[in-house]
Amino acid sequence: MSIKLPQKLMLLGSGELGKEFAIAAQRLGNYVIAVDRYANAPAMQVADAYEVISMLSADDLEAVVTKHKPNIIIPEIEAIRTEKLIEFEQRGITVIPTAAATNYTMNRDRIRELAHQELGIRTAKYGYATTLEELIKVSDEIGFPNVVKPVMSSSGKGQSVVQEKSEVEKAWNYAIANSRGDSQKVIVEEFINFEIEITLLTIKQWNAPTIFCSPIGHRQERGDYQESWQPAEISEDKILKAQEIAIKVTDALGGAGIFGVEFFITKDEAIFSELSPRPHDTGMVTLISQNLNEFELHLRAILGLPIPHIEQLGSSASAVILASEKSDSIAFDGVADALSEKDVDIRLFGKPNAHPYRRMGVALAKGVNVQEAREKANKAASKITII
Ligand SMILES: Nc1ncnc2c1ncn2[C@@H]1O[C@H](COP(=O)(O)OP(=O)(O)OP(=O)(O)O)[C@@H](O)[C@H]1O
Numbered sequence: 133m134s135i136k137l138p139q140k141l142m143l144l145g146s147g148e149l150g151k152e153f154a155i156a157a158q159r160l161g162n163y164v165i166a167v168d169r170y171a172n173a174p175a176m177q178v179a180d181a182y183e184v185i186s187m188l189s190a191d192d193l194e195a196v197v198t199k200h201k202p203n204i205i206i207p208e209i210e211a212i213r214t215e216k217l218i219e220f221e222q223r224g225i226t227v228i229p230t231a232a233a234t235n236y237t238m239n240r241d242r243i244r245e246l247a248h249q250e251l252g253i254r255t256a257k258y259g260y261a262t263t264l265e266e267l268i269k270v271s272d273e274i275g276f277p278n279v280v281k282p283v284m285s286s287s288g289k290g291q292s293v294v295q296e297k298s299e300v301e302k303a304w305n306y307a308i309a310n311s312r313g314d315s316q317k318v319i320v321e322e323f324i325n326f327e328i329e330i331t332l333l334t335i336k337q338w339n340a341p342t343i344f345c346s347p348i349g350h351r352q353e354r355g356d357y358q359e360s361w362q363p364a365e366i367s368e369d370k371i372l373k374a375q376e377i378a379i380k381v382t383d384a385l386g387g388a389g390i391f392g393v394e395f396f397i398t399k400d401e402a403i404f405s406e407l408s409p410r411p412h413d414t415g416m417v418t419l420i421s422q423n424l425n426e427f428e429l430h431l432r433a434i435l436g437l438p439i440p441h442i443e444q445l446g447s448s449a450s451a452v453i454l455a456s457e458k459s460d461s462i463a464f465d466g467v468a469d470a471l472s473e474k475d476v477d478i479r480l481f482g483k484p485n486a487h488p489y490r491r492m493g494v495a496l497a498k499g500v501n502v503q504e505a506r507e508k509a510n511k512a513a514s515k516i517t518i519i
């Protein structure tokens with residue numbers, strides 16, 4: 133495939149991941165329209181044009197697509213009326229990776245059914261519930277501790293680890309209150325006591341074989357990423373097993389682009405968890421750890437541009453900078469201090485407002501080994517305060 137540049141790219145979702153993608157796209161001269169649910173979102177600040185709409189509204193999506201006529205639509209978030217994307221695709225607009233894939237991955241139940249039922253991939257034991265009574269019953273079947281999540285949510289929103297029966301009602305209320313979209317369905321999963329969890333960035337190309345980045349280890353709290361590092365020290369046989377599963381799932385989804393395929397690594401196994409058909413938050417470490425970061429890789433895969441070589445540049449880490457309170461005027465202190473150390477960098481996303489635990493930036497570091505890189509990234513992140 134020989135593609136002509138510039139292309140007109142529409143980002144649905146304009147957070148920190150979209151912002152870095154927009155920068156990568158513009159470096160190759162493309163035209164970027166950034167869309168999100170609120171004004172002044174990170175990617176809007178670096179885009180050629182922007183629109184504020186409800187991405188869950190088919191009418192709103194129709195209006196912006198009719199107005200801007202993008203060649204390619206690039207979903208960036210897990211809250212989009214994906215049925216409408218199927219219609220856009222039928223009208224000849226490329227949807228990344230495919231409209232069907234975004235529909236599968238936006239709903240935890242669909243992707244779980246595809247992976248487990250259709251492809252026979254090992255996952256945590258799971259069940260679903262649409263009422264509290266059902267959740268009590270299914271929780272008993274799965275056992276405790278378990279993890280309850282809305283089928284439509286991301287970054288741990290609405291997710292809780294349930295230790296015993298008395299906590300089920302609280303988990304139900306929390307999941308329903310934090311569910312994205314119009315869904316009232318939750319998934320209950322067996323709690324996996326993993327040694328480490330990883331994201332395997334998997335790059336599916338239009339006319340070339342699927343390739344991988346070195347695995348990224350990460351640590352999560354409240355279901356949300358706190359720090360990530362690359363390379364993750366896991367055995368070669370588990371990497372190969374994870375790659376085999378990633379190929380199976382991404383082949384079933386089709387299209388092109390980067391996928392963040394998440395695994396729980398136990399003593400004996402690589403257990404598939406879920407995947408993002410787009411750059412992954414834990415993959416922000418590649419902003420410092422690779423010759424081509426996950427956003428550049430996504431862009432190249434989307435545009436059918438060659439990826440001759442992915443080079444891992446050595447032990448690297450990322451650590452998040454989170455808000456601690458609600459605020460509509462954001463300023464950062466401690467930036468100079470954070471940047472005073474060698475091989476440390478930061479990204480401040482420019483989100484216009486904050487609330488507790490909202491991710492506002494990320495610190496990046498390289499070190500002589502992963503432990504030092506993690507320490508440097510965490511130290512830099514901790515120096516930055518939101519005032
Ligand atoms: N079954 C499980 N057993 C153990 N830990 C789990 C389980 N499910 C989720 N977790 C923990 O919670 C984290 C978030 O879960 P998951 O990836 O399913 O949620 P998410 O909201 O899609 O997050 P994101 O959008 O950031 O990927 C996992 O990375 C893991 O640390």
Ligand SMILES: NCC(=O)N[C@@H]1O[C@H](COP(=O)([O-])[O-])[C@@H](O)[C@H]1O
Pocket residue numbers: 145146147148149150208209286287412413483490491
């Ligand atoms: N795990 C998914 C993820 O990290 N997505 C990233 O967070 C943004 C939403 O942030 P917000 O909730 O602060 O608006 C999304 O737009 C995307 O960039």
Ligand SMILES: [Mg+2]
Pocket residue numbers: 394406
């Ligand atoms: Mg996840």
